[in-house]
Amino acid sequence: MEELRVVVLVFISTVLINNFILVKFLGICPFLGVSKQVETAFSMGMATTFVMTLTAAATWLINTYILEAFNLPFLRYVSFIIVIASLVQFVEMFIRKSSPVLYKALGIFLPLITTNCAILGLALLIPLNGYNFITSVVFGLGAGIGFTLAIVLMAGLREKLEFGDVPETLQGVPITLILAGLMAMAFMGFSGLISI
Amino acid sequence: MDTKISKLVLTLTVIGIISAVALSFVYQWTNPHIQQHQAEARQRAIRAVIPEAEEFEEVEKKGNTFYEGFDSGGNRVGVAMIASGPGYQNVIEIMIGVNINEEKIYGIKILSHEETPGLGARITGEEYKSNFVDKPFGDYTVVKRDTQTDLEVEAIAGATISSRSVTKIVENAVKQIQDAYGGGA
Amino acid sequence: MLTRLFKDFKNGLWRENPIIVLVIGMCPTLAVTNTVENGLAMGIATSFVLLSSEIVISLFKNYIPNNVRIPSFILIIATFVTFTDYFLKAFFPDIAASLSLFIPLIVVNCLILGRQEAFASKNPTHRAIADALGMGIGFTWVLVVLSAMREFFGMGSIFGIEILGSWYQPMVIMILPAGAFISLGILVGIMNAIKRRGN
Numbered sequence: 001m002e003e004l005r006v007v008v009l010v011f012i013s014t015v016l017i018n019n020f021i022l023v024k025f026l027g028i029c030p031f032l033g034v035s036k037q038v039e040t041a042f043s044m045g046m047a048t049t050f051v052m053t054l055t056a057a058a059t060w061l062i063n064t065y066i067l068e069a070f071n072l073p074f075l076r077y078v079s080f081i082i083v084i085a086s087l088v089q090f091v092e093m094f095i096r097k098s099s100p101v102l103y104k105a106l107g108i109f110l111p112l113i114t115t116n117c118a119i120l121g122l123a124l125l126i127p128l129n130g131y132n133f134i135t136s137v138v139f140g141l142g143a144g145i146g147f148t149l150a151i152v153l154m155a156g157l158r159e160k161l162e163f164g165d166v167p168e169t170l171q172g173v174p175i176t177l178i179l180a181g182l183m184a185m186a187f188m189g190f191s192g193l194i195s196i
Numbered sequence: 197m198d199t200k201i202s203k204l205v206l207t208l209t210v211i212g213i214i215s216a217v218a219l220s221f222v223y224q225w226t227n228p229h230i231q232q233h234q235a236e237a238r239q240r241a242i243r244a245v246i247p248e249a250e251e252f253e254e255v256e257k258k259g260n261t262f263y264e265g266f267d268s269g270g271n272r273v274g275v276a277m278i279a280s281g282p283g284y285q286n287v288i289e290i291m292i293g294v295n296i297n298e299e300k301i302y303g304i305k306i307l308s309h310e311e312t313p314g315l316g317a318r319i320t321g322e323e324y325k326s327n328f329v330d331k332p333f334g335d336y337t338v339v340k341r342d343t344q345t346d347l348e349v350e351a352i353a354g355a356t357i358s359s360r361s362v363t364k365i366v367e368n369a370v371k372q373i374q375d376a377y378g379g380g381a
Numbered sequence: 382m383l384t385r386l387f388k389d390f391k392n393g394l395w396r397e398n399p400i401i402v403l404v405i406g407m408c409p410t411l412a413v414t415n416t417v418e419n420g421l422a423m424g425i426a427t428s429f430v431l432l433s434s435e436i437v438i439s440l441f442k443n444y445i446p447n448n449v450r451i452p453s454f455i456l457i458i459a460t461f462v463t464f465t466d467y468f469l470k471a472f473f474p475d476i477a478a479s480l481s482l483f484i485p486l487i488v489v490n491c492l493i494l495g496r497q498e499a500f501a502s503k504n505p506t507h508r509a510i511a512d513a514l515g516m517g518i519g520f521t522w523v524l525v526v527l528s529a530m531r532e533f534f535g536m537g538s539i540f541g542i543e544i545l546g547s548w549y550q551p552m553v554i555m556i557l558p559a560g561a562f563i564s565l566g567i568l569v570g571i572m573n574a575i576k577r578r579g580n
Contacts, residue, residue: 009282018286019378023558025412029491032407074223074467077485078459080213087450114455115489117408124485169574170566173404177566184559191312192357204449211453215460222464229471237474313535314553 006136007195010131014142016190020118021150022183027118031151032176034109041155043102044109049093049144051084051113052122054118056082056140059123060133080123081114088114118147153183244305245293246274257376265293274302275377279369285363286310288319290362292369292374294333297375301331304366309358316358324352324359333370336363386511393515400523401572405491407576409483410524411561417540420528422476424521426469426484430461431493431520432513435501439509442502455488462488492520523568530564531555 020026027048038054055194059080093111095101103110113119122143126136157179166175213254226303242252242263256262276293288309293302306320318324327349338349338360351359393399399406409427413419437457438445445453466484469477475483487493496516501509529539535555537545554560 005559013286016547025408025558026486028407028411029405032404065421072220074219074463075216077463077466078212078219079490081455081459081488083457106397112491113493115491117486117489118490121482121486124482128482161537170570174566174570174573177562177569181559181562181566184557184562185554186558194282204446204495207444207446207449208456211456215456219460219463222467226471227466230467230474233474256550293519312553314551 003134007135010135011138011142012194014139015146015149016187017193019146019150019187019190020121020143021147022180022187024121026121027116027147027151030109030112030116031147031154031180032173035151035154035176036158038152038155038159040105041151043106045144045148045151047091047095047106047110048113048116048118048147049141051087052119052147053137053140054087054091055084055119055123056126056136056143057133058087060126060131060136063127076124076127077120080120084119084123085114118143120165150183154179157183208364228272241291241292241305241307242276242293245276245291245303247302248273251298258372260372260376262373262376271295275373277369277373278307279365281361281365281368283309284316284357285357288358288361288365288366290369292328292366294370294373296373299333301366301370303329304362306362311355311358313336315352315355318352318355319358319362324350324362327363328366333374336367338363386508389508389511390515393512393519394522395519396521397516398523398572399492399516400520401569403492403495405495406520410488410527411558411565413480413483414524414528414531414564415535415556416479416524416532417528418476419479420524421521421540422473423480423483424524426465426480426519427487427490427492427520428513428517430458430465430487430508431496431517433461434458435496435509435513436506438497439501439504439506443544445502451494451498452504454494454502458493458497459488461506462544492516527564527568530568531560535560550569 014020018024021028021031030044035041062079062083063076067073067079088111091113091173092103095106095110122140126139129139131139152177158176159174161179170178239252242265243249246252246263246265248267250268251266253264253266254261254262260277264272265274265276267273274295275291276291278289278291279288280287282288286309288311289307291305291307293304294300295302298311304325306325308318309319311317311319327343332346334347336347336349338351340351340353340356342348349359349363397403400410406427409423413423434454434457438454462485465487466477469480469484496512500512504512532555533539533544534552536551537543537549552560555564
């Protein structure tokens with residue numbers, strides 16, 4: 001029961017209270033780049049969530065049974081990034097075969113998931129927090145969902161902004177960042193959500 | 197014009213091996229320094245919460261790690277442990293030192309936290325920490341006014357949750373120490 | 382040749398500034414610019430990794446087959462990042478603790494991989510060095526300016542030196558995530574305006 005409580009708390013905490021994008025600053029590049037339309041943003045979010053969950057599992061296994069078993073902590077970054085690059089490659093091939101439409105829609109952003117700092121950040125936070133296998137996978141899932149939530153919200157806002165009157169100097173990146181700041185402020189309200 | 201698979205694999209393998217070897221040297225060179233810094237930081241933290249101790253010994257009891265402090269005469273003057281718990285934003289980690297014989301807390305030191313700067317972050321300040329200096333063991337109540345009894349803890353203005361979190365961590369830590377050391381002299 | 386080298390160097394400072402123009406390397410830009418000390422340290426660490434990777438990759442570019450160039454670049458970058466991480470932890474533990482997770486995240490800083498792909502793998506080593514220095518300094522100065530803004534308004538100090546007295550009620554939001562986003566947004570907006578006027 002305690003185990004389940006920890007898992008649920010980690011999930012809620014990762015999606016809302018310690019949201020990867022708006023609180024932890026992980027995944028900003030795709031957040032700024034792919035958040036122009038809700039549909040693309042959602043697909044990107046789902047693909048990222050899929051990779052994150054698999055990454056959480058794979059890196060936990062590697063960390064526990066290879067890196068820590070043979071005392072090779074200095075190979076952590078190198079091995080993790082290889083795992084992530086391979087997983088993204090695999091997901092790319094999978095999507096290409098199962099849904100060519102989706103593959104075309106995501107385009108260049110699919111291989112770019114490799115350089116999404118949220119994925120490597122996620123992989124590194126797991127040994128840092130000492131999660132067990134199940135908690136790690138839930139952490140990965142939560143991170144992905146939190147990421148998707150933030151990116152879809154931003155896309156929704158930016159779609160509305162198309163009809164607005166943004167001053168020329170603020171168009172593009174600046175207004176997106178300012179919007180993100182307001183969103184981050186809103187998410188601050190989730191702190192203390194899980195009371196002791 | 198496909199490059200032979202073997203050449204691809206060879207390139208990556210060579211890079212991988214050079215990388216692994218180079219990094220193992222870097223690790224051997226830097227690790228002693230890193231361990232030393234960590235040990236020194238821990239010493240500083242323990243010394244901060246068991247002021248009279250000259251030497252420390254790390255012991256394992258009931259699944260927890262405790263740091264026993266001894267004075268120059270070899271007497272055990274206190275026990276410290278690292279405890280953590282949920283705070284307002286994320287986990288808070290503290291070092292707490294107690295005097296087992298007199299059933300009092302010497303004091304605490306905040307090791308890590310992610311509380312709000314200017315508000316919850318003030319748990320690292322002397323004013324909040326003084327709540328736990330010379331504090332008797334027991335169940336504590338967090339109050340938003342000046343304390344009237346020894347078992348009360350004065351909250352930080354505007355940071356009640358952070359104040360409560362640390363108090364709870366302290367309470368649990370004390371219980372664990374009492375449990376491991378048989379509850380007093 | 383010297384003029385071309387200087388052009389390679391100057392490029393990263395303003396015209397193709399990684400943060401303001403190319404909009405890459407955003408994560409550390411927002412995360413570690415809460416104090417000038419952190420911003421500067423991150424800039425230097427990133428520049429070091431960028432420089433060493435560009436040197437190695439431009440030296441060995443003819444030996445790396447095209448199909449595996451990206452994984453090869455990533456491996457080389459990850460090696461230099463691991464070195465930087467352990468070096469900082471051993472000799473500058475306080476900085477390592479402040480920057481924590483974001484040192485290893487230099488591995489996925491699109492700036493570094495991007496420059497290997499766009500420049501180092503296609504140009505001689507002396508030009509790669511110029512490019513790395515220019516991009517590195519370009520990245521660092523924006524980090525420092527942003528951190529100065531955030532630290533000044535958020536804590537009343539710059540580089541730990543208190544400038545505004547105790548009468549100043551700090552705008553704590555500046556050192557929180559929301560403040561980071563908004564400050565960078567305003568900064569990029571201002572830079573855009575300056576660029577526009579320059580045209």
